[in-house]
Amino acid sequence: MASRLDGLGETLDLLETIKGEIARPELAAVGALIVSRISDRCDAGVTPSGSLGDYSKHWKRRREKAGRRVDVVNLQFTGAMLAAMTWKVEGSRVTALFSDQTQNDKAAFITAQGRNFFDIDSTDENDIVALIENGIKT
């Protein structure tokens, strides 16, 4: 891909063309990538900025009684919240979200506690750029 900077107008036209060329499947794949990365990190008990912390003594006892892991905070008891993670594409915007309000509220509560699991890191960003670049056709 190449552009000659004969003028700002032409550059802007080219950028609009690029935006238009980013097809919906590529953006949907970006959504899928975001969800898969968040999912993997939760299973490992980490966030883009570090560990998910530890459980309170009371909740740790409840989890142990129910046969859930207590050595790592993986945000899973029934598995419903992470199972409800999904994405949507609107124009050139991709949004990661939860497919029902109940799970969305759970995620909001967890994030408010300081467990910022619903986020991406720089590696994810680079991979997203690579995904888009591979999909651009000129």
Added chain:
Amino acid sequence: MTIDNDLTRNERLLRDALTAIETRISDLYVLPKTELRDVRVSAALQLRAEIANTFAREFGGVISETVNTYNNAARLAAAELERVGISGAFTQTDTALIDAMMRDTRFELEAVSATTQAKISEALYVAAIAGTKRSDVLQQVRQLLVGGTDARGLPMKFHAETIMRTGYMETYTVVMLNKSLEAGIKQFKYSGATVRDSRPWCVSHVGKVYSYEEIQKWRESNWAGKKSGDPFVVRGGWNCIHRWTPYVGKATTAAATPTSDAGSPDFSKTKFVGLTEQQATAGIRKMHADLQKLAARLPAPSLIEAKGGMYYGQTKRLFAKDAPSGGSTFLHEYGHHLDFQLNPEVHGLIPASYASPDFMAAIAADKELNKLSRATKIDEFLSELYTTETRTKIEYGQSFEYPHYVLRNDNYGGISDIVDAITGGRFQSGKSGVYGHGIGYFRRDKENAATEIFANMTQLRATPEWAVVEKFFPNLAREFDALVSKGLQ
């Protein structure tokens, strides 16, 4: 209106229905006060029709309400799908899927109701024959409906809740399938937390990546708890908490267990209390060569302390009073450690012995081989492993003599524990001096029999007494070696 609200409402309806059923049965169950068994039995049989009517009236209504909730779920899901960018009008496939889920739910709930009715009727019939006290009979009925603290059979409430919760998880996977197909995703990772009750099927697949076509091939396999339907949607089956996440990249198999060329475990991160690293290493050297290699390959315990005899899987803490000398307790507890670490993907939650269908089948096979369900055979083993001496105790001012069992050979303690595990604690029960864990221990957790057998075999593998193990428990000996070999691959 949210899915959680629906679940809560359905559970309340279910509780109310079960309470109403229990109350009605209590009112109905008034047998004639007579010594004549035939009269009591006849009265109990006449109750069957009344019980069936009660179930139809109370629980039939709940079934309809619950199934109709799927309509709500479908409407909610349609609105949510709109929010996440899928057309609000369901595709034909999605509507058919929801319809099928509704039919399945109705069928399953009706089956649970019918089974519970039959069990209650049978319980009343047997009670009439035996002349059981009314309060005991009603306690049994309660157990079957809502369960108690010591439920051996799962009560109706549990089954019904399982059915409802499973349905909701499946709606999320329908959404995931839709979105993934739109994104052109062709591969999926089986994700989610492994928990204590996770099925061996799920444990063996979690973390691995499959194409959609490979996932559909799961239909050809069978496992306990499997649910009929699209494997992408039903996953491991009832109450499964695993999920399919889209895989954007090359498919890889699950990471291989790290191998180590070192001849002994890497104790660099192990805390030692009451012993040294050298003593622990010397203890490992007493194991069979393959077990030493396995110990070197797997993560070491986080703590080894010279006291008692216990092992904690999730935190990898090992306690053994004879750890400094590498005695049988240390080898036994290290056997537990190896068992829990063999499947790294379960993070110490589920021992490999219990997760292995072949190992579990071998327990049953060797029990049958030795006819260990018979008291006479248990006595034969007692004679084989123990001598007896007579001891005296004083109780209530009186002197009583009782037999005390003494091992013929120190290593026979491990064999005694294996027999006790196979018999669910009956071997040790009520017998002074007999090595084992007892009935309460094996009843407490269904994995305990497998784990104790594995730990004892670890201790015995390098001893001359392994020949006794192979003679009496050939199936278990074979499967134990198979698990070790698999861990070394």
